[in-house]
Amino acid sequence: MKYVIMFTTTPELEAAASPEQVEQAYRRTYDWFGTHREVMTESGAQLQPVTTATTVSHGGDEPVVADGPFSEAREVIGGFQVIDVPDLDAAIAIVKTWPLLELPGVAVEIRPIVVY
Amino acid sequence: MSQFAILIYEDPSFYETMPPEGWATVVDAHHTFTERVSELGGSLTGGGALAPVTTATTITGGGTVTDGPFVRSREALLGYYVVEARDLEHAVELAKLCPASGGGVEVRPLVDTATNPF
Amino acid sequence: MNETDGAAAESGRGHAAASDRLLARVIREESARIVAALTGWLGSLDLAEEAVAEAIEEAVRQWRTRGVPPNPGGWLTQAARHNAIDRLRREKRYREKLALLADPADAAPLTGEPDERLPLLFGCCHPAISPDAQLALTLRAICGLTTAQIARATLAPESTVAQRIVRAKRKIGATGIPLRIPEGSERAARLDIVLTVVSVMYSEAHLVAGGDAAADRDLADDAVWLARVVAHELPREAEAQGLLALLLFHRAREGARAVDGELILLADQDRARWDRRLIAEAQAVLEKAAKLRRPGRWQLHAAIAACHSDTRDGGDTDWLQVLTLYDMLLAYDRSPVVRLNRAVALAEVDGPQAALDEVDALGRALTGYHLWHAVRARMLRHLGRRDEAMAEDLRALELTANDAERRLLAARVDR
Numbered sequence: 001m002k003y004v005i006m007f008t009t010t011p012e013l014e015a016a017a018s019p020e021q022v023e024q025a026y027r028r029t030y031d032w033f034g035t036h037r038e039v040m041t042e043s044g045a046q047l048q049p050v051t052t053a054t055t056v057s058h059g060g061d062e063p064v065v066a067d068g069p070f071s072e073a074r075e076v077i078g079g080f081q082v083i084d085v086p087d088l089d090a091a092i093a094i095v096k097t098w099p100l101l102e103l104p105g106v107a108v109e110i111r112p113i114v115v116y
Numbered sequence: 117m118s119q120f121a122i123l124i125y126e127d128p129s130f131y132e133t134m135p136p137e138g139w140a141t142v143v144d145a146h147h148t149f150t151e152r153v154s155e156l157g158g159s160l161t162g163g164g165a166l167a168p169v170t171t172a173t174t175i176t177g178g179g180t181v182t183d184g185p186f187v188r189s190r191e192a193l194l195g196y197y198v199v200e201a202r203d204l205e206h207a208v209e210l211a212k213l214c215p216a217s218g219g220g221v222e223v224r225p226l227v228d229t230a231t232n233p234f
Numbered sequence: 235m236n237e238t239d240g241a242a243a244e245s246g247r248g249h250a251a252a253s254d255r256l257l258a259r260v261i262r263e264e265s266a267r268i269v270a271a272l273t274g275w276l277g278s279l280d281l282a283e284e285a286v287a288e289a290i291e292e293a294v295r296q297w298r299t300r301g302v303p304p305n306p307g308g309w310l311t312q313a314a315r316h317n318a319i320d321r322l323r324r325e326k327r328y329r330e331k332l333a334l335l336a337d338p339a340d341a342a343p344l345t346g347e348p349d350e351r352l353p354l355l356f357g358c359c360h361p362a363i364s365p366d367a368q369l370a371l372t373l374r375a376i377c378g379l380t381t382a383q384i385a386r387a388t389l390a391p392e393s394t395v396a397q398r399i400v401r402a403k404r405k406i407g408a409t410g411i412p413l414r415i416p417e418g419s420e421r422a423a424r425l426d427i428v429l430t431v432v433s434v435m436y437s438e439a440h441l442v443a444g445g446d447a448a449a450d451r452d453l454a455d456d457a458v459w460l461a462r463v464v465a466h467e468l469p470r471e472a473e474a475q476g477l478l479a480l481l482l483f484h485r486a487r488e489g490a491r492a493v494d495g496e497l498i499l500l501a502d503q504d505r506a507r508w509d510r511r512l513i514a515e516a517q518a519v520l521e522k523a524a525k526l527r528r529p530g531r532w533q534l535h536a537a538i539a540a541c542h543s544d545t546r547d548g549g550d551t552d553w554l555q556v557l558t559l560y561d562m563l564l565a566y567d568r569s570p571v572v573r574l575n576r577a578v579a580l581a582e583v584d585g586p587q588a589a590l591d592e593v594d595a596l597g598r599a600l601t602g603y604h605l606w607h608a609v610r611a612r613m614l615r616h617l618g619r620r621d622e623a624m625a626e627d628l629r630a631l632e633l634t635a636n637d638a639e640r641r642l643l644a645a646r647v648d649r
Binding site for chain 3: 086087110
Binding site for chain 1: 163171208224
């Protein structure tokens with residue numbers, strides 16, 4: 001089954017960690033992708049910080065372009081990756097080892113990908 | 117050319133309340149979008165539709181598993197595209213054509229993994 | 235373990251009307267096995283569970299007046315299969331789907347290995363399902379309760395319960411939650427969720443708003459039954475034995491805890507009303523758990539219950555031992571409710587002031603929980619601070635929904 005795993009952070013909470021701790025954790029994410037190479041599909045993206053976001057909202061006659069993220073939620077998406085594993089338990093087992101989970105305000109959301 | 121993610125945020129109820137024939141229209145709109153992107157000089161390198169937010173599972177620090185999404189907002193991330201565009205302006209031009217009637221889209225540049233080892 | 239044969243005989247070979255208690259026993263013995271087998275056959279828990287639930291509703295209606303048929307499992311299986319095919323027919327592509335189904339005659343026997351219930355139970359209690367939904371789905375798919383029964387037992391509107399169940403089932407299907415017993419390092423944490431659901435099932439039975447103390451015995455009975463199934467199927471899991479022992483100790487005191495609809499506190503209970511046979515069984519189960527040499531919170535809870543069960547009256551409780559066990563329990567479970575219970579033991583060992591300090595330290599977490607106010611009132615009364623004690627008792631009374639608990643607290647306020 002294919003799942004998208006979304007790497008999310010809460011910037012205001014993550015700020016509580018020391019820069020060394022953050023850098024150390026981020027460094028290990030590189031190894032993490034290597035360790036789980038077999039389950040990684042080609043689909044995935046690491047996003048620039050949310051401060052680089054531009055939003056296009058619909059609803060009116062013309063789409064409206066604005067600076068900033070679409071969602072006003074405190075939690076922001078930092079990247080995502082599509083993995084191919086047998087079931088949700090396999091996805092959870094891999095996600096539990098995501099190095100950034102040691103940092104405050106970090107979480108990973110797992111959702112199945114729709115196959116048409 | 118640079119890579120950008122187009123994150124599609126929509127109100128989940130928009131699709132939940134949609135009649136079955138509405139789905140065909142949505143699929144057509146996405147098909148048209150992919151055609152328009154190449155006509156306008158961009159190219160799609162990835163994309164996916166996510167299952168509804170009700171299928172979300174969140175893992176937080178310490179490996180705690182809970183039901184539901186981590187990002188709690190009225191509009192949820194329901195799909196994404198990864199496009200190659202000349203620059204942000206070009207990416208936004210393409211993003212304006214991306215179907216997201218139940219909300220909108222967010223454009224974010226991608227980290228170039230070739231120059232950034234993370 | 236198999237109570238069905240006896241149940242059918244008890245009902246007069248299926249001709250006499252069946253009591254609710256008998257129906258509950260027959261249905262819960264069959265429910266999970268049929269759901270598990272149909273899920274394998276149909277490839278969908280959602281559909282299988284729906285079909286079985288419908289069959290159970292039919293069975294409850296018919297059997298209540300006409301009695302339980304000689305082979306209730308076969309009856310339910312046939313009815314559930316019938317319902318499933320009916321549901322598939324209503325779908326557009328039913329012919330393709332029906333063609334995919336194996337001939338039931340060739341399919342794995344529906345009364346196969348007893349352990350097929352456990353993988354289903356672990357699926358229902360998956361951490362990716364919310365705790366409320368874990369309980370509702372377990373009550374329905376494993377114990378065979380109807381939506382209306384679950385709503386009554388858990389104090390939730392029927393529509394909410396129905397929605398929780400549908401969402402949970404769909405999530406299991408849509409997100410690929412496997413129906414299996416986890417192995418290795420995941421096992422302990424996942425088993426603890428299962429045991430928590432069973433324990434909540436037992437305690438919910440005693441907290442029915444507006445109900446009497448003895449009301450809704452069924453859910454407690456279901457919880458003990460399920461604890462037995464888990465302990466029996468996982469004989470090497472010490473904590474599964476621990477939870478069974480705990481529930482048996484509590485069950486044994488049931489007759490003394492609720493007398494004529496009134497709640498009696500442990501200290502005041504008439505020990506002659508305790509079920510000695512259940513206490514002996516609980517002790518044996520707890521000893522079996524201890525031999526596995528894998529301590530845990532459920533065994534400690536059971537050990538504390540065992541201390542109380544050893545008493546001849548409220549006055550000879552070995553509080554130092556109880557307190558020691560609570561201290562050990564804190565290593566596994568530092569939840570405010572456990573610390574509140576520990577404070578009660580602390581009062582007996584170190585006096586009411588030490589206990590009150592501890593209770594006050596829990597105020598932030600437990601203000602608004604009726605038992606916190608009740609325990610605080612008790613400490614204040616022992617310290618001679620009567621007015622404050624009265625105020626806390628009144629607050630506890632306001633917060634209590636259960637009639638018997640209300641009367642118990644009201645009696646204190648009147649004093």
